[in-house]
Amino acid sequence: MILKRVNNAQEALTGVKDGMTFMLGGFGLCGIPENAIAELVRLGIKNITCISNNAGVDDFGLGLLLQKHQIKKMISSYVGENDEFERQMLSGELDVELTPQGTLAEKCKAAQAGFPAIYTPAGYGTEVAEGKETREFNGKMYVLEYAYQAEFAFVKAWKGDEAGNLIFKGTARNFNPCMCGAAKITVAEVEELVPAGQLDPNEIHIPGIFVQRIFQGTHYEKRIEQRTVRPRN
Amino acid sequence: MLDKTGIAKRIAKEVKDGYYVNLGIGIPTLVANFVRSDINVEFQSENGVLGMGPFPFEGDEDADIINAGKQTITTLPGASFFDSALSFAMIRGKHVDLTILGAMEVAENGDIANWKIPGKMVKGMGGAMDLVASAENIIVAMMHTNKAGESKLLKRCTLPLTGVGCVKKIVTNLAVLEVVPEGFKLLERAPGVSVETIQKATEGKLLVADDIPEMNL
Numbered sequence: 001m002i003l004k005r006v007n008n009a010q011e012a013l014t015g016v017k018d019g020m021t022f023m024l025g026g027f028g029l030c031g032i033p034e035n036a037i038a039e040l041v042r043l044g045i046k047n048i049t050c051i052s053n054n055a056g057v058d059d060f061g062l063g064l065l066l067q068k069h070q071i072k073k074m075i076s077s078y079v080g081e082n083d084e085f086e087r088q089m090l091s092g093e094l095d096v097e098l099t100p101q102g103t104l105a106e107k108c109k110a111a112q113a114g115f116p117a118i119y120t121p122a123g124y125g126t127e128v129a130e131g132k133e134t135r136e137f138n139g140k141m142y143v144l145e146y147a148y149q150a151e152f153a154f155v156k157a158w159k160g161d162e163a164g165n166l167i168f169k170g171t172a173r174n175f176n177p178c179m180c181g182a183a184k185i186t187v188a189e190v191e192e193l194v195p196a197g198q199l200d201p202n203e204i205h206i207p208g209i210f211v212q213r214i215f216q217g218t219h220y221e222k223r224i225e226q227r228t229v230r231p232r233n
Numbered sequence: 234m235l236d237k238t239g240i241a242k243r244i245a246k247e248v249k250d251g252y253y254v255n256l257g258i259g260i261p262t263l264v265a266n267f268v269r270s271d272i273n274v275e276f277q278s279e280n281g282v283l284g285m286g287p288f289p290f291e292g293d294e295d296a297d298i299i300n301a302g303k304q305t306i307t308t309l310p311g312a313s314f315f316d317s318a319l320s321f322a323m324i325r326g327k328h329v330d331l332t333i334l335g336a337m338e339v340a341e342n343g344d345i346a347n348w349k350i351p352g353k354m355v356k357g358m359g360g361a362m363d364l365v366a367s368a369e370n371i372i373v374a375m376m377h378t379n380k381a382g383e384s385k386l387l388k389r390c391t392l393p394l395t396g397v398g399c400v401k402k403i404v405t406n407l408a409v410l411e412v413v414p415e416g417f418k419l420l421e422r423a424p425g426v427s428v429e430t431i432q433k434a435t436e437g438k439l440l441v442a443d444d445i446p447e448m449n450l
Contacts, residue, residue: 027280027281027301027317028299028303029296030297030299030303031297077357077358077360078358078359079355079356089354100361100363100366101321101358101359102317102318102320102324103363105321120366121325121367122363124366125396169297170282170297171297171314172297173314173315174280174316178318205316222296223296224294224296224299225299226302226303227294227304228304228305229291229305230290231290231291232291
């Protein structure tokens with residue numbers, strides 16, 4: 001068994017530097033790597049590029065890095081719900097690359113699987129496809145999209161073991177599995193880290209081979225963006 | 234003339250037994266409330282759930298179980314969770330039977346614009362471009378005109394496109410229309426709405442047969 005366990009976020013983020021490109025899992029605030037983001041804020045590294053479906057809210061998620069002006073460029077599919085993001089984008093401080101959501105997932109998966117690029121129908125005929133190669137297959141047009149290249153992927157799982165195997169919960173899965181192994185180093189944080197052998201191999205979502213470092217996360221806030229409920233009676 | 238709930242009620246009639254359905258944000262979300270209870274339908278949300286149920290009871294909400302609108306939800310028996318790539322494989326691979334989404338503009342050639350207004354803050358397309366590029370059965374739910382009273386059914390879209398030649402059916406507060414090679418074919422009128430009213434509110438080419446029935450809600 002190959003051990004992937006490190007003690008904490010500080011150890012897990014060893015080697016992150018100014019100007020790097022990171023992938024960060026999560027959809028809205030659901031399934032985001034809260035501990036890795038807090039450590040990036042603490043380290044204060046600058047000029048980073050973040051590949052993440054969303055950009056957090058003003059005071060949580062990637063919004064915390066935006067507050068400190070640590071992000072140079074965001075690659076996302078949807079960036080609403082964040083006033084500071086809007087201010088930095090409109091002032092030109094922040095570069096934003098908007099990508100269709102399924103394309104974003106598949107550009108991560110391509111990097112994970114060793115494909116240099118993929119063809120997708122999404123965005124054909126729109127400004128997203130401007131300047132990109134297009135090609136016809138079976139009478140339909142597709143756009144060539146390149147695999148992402150990133151130094152680190154930061155993902156959040158529900159359970160993990162010392163061998164780096166991961167199990168996700170609910171819709172907190174989202175982009176997290178797609179980013180595992182899609183960067184040079186994948187750092188997984190989990191709510192519950194167990195010794196190897198305690199997770200059923202049948203139930204593993206992501207095998208440890210895609211994970212270089214795993215640590216037990218702490219103080220998960222798991223903030224809800226839109227609390228919607230119905231009355232009990 | 235219909236309100237937003239009326240539009241949702243009319244669209245709900247398009248949902249058939251055995252359908253997997255993706256609902257967009259806004260009017261489309263309301264459709265789930267009006268689907269016949271005697272048919273089996275599963276709702277997909279592109280953030281990674283199939284078999285969505287109603288909102289949770291107060292106190293039961295789980296931060297790890299949300300829909301694409303980031304609202305807390307529940308799941309129904311038979312539900313499943315999956316990652317974002319698999320979610321869009323369902324969409325791109327045409328496994329989802331019906332997509333219902335909102336729009337700012339639709340053109341008579343089936344082009345749709347629903348993600349960006351130049352000069353205003355751009356929030357992003359989310360999954361809309363993937364949905365419209367792949368789904369074979371797309372219904373647009375929208376008001377027939379914008380707040381300024383201008384038609385949203387145009388000869389050509391003026392806003393940046395979300396997808397080209399993809400819309401097949403449109404349900405508005407005034408009418409049900411089908412996009413055919415010649416233009417917008419009027420299928421049904423909203424209760425109490427005349428063909429003339431629909432014609433006035435439609436900038437694109439409107440194809441009107443002799444007898445246009447009223448919607449049956």
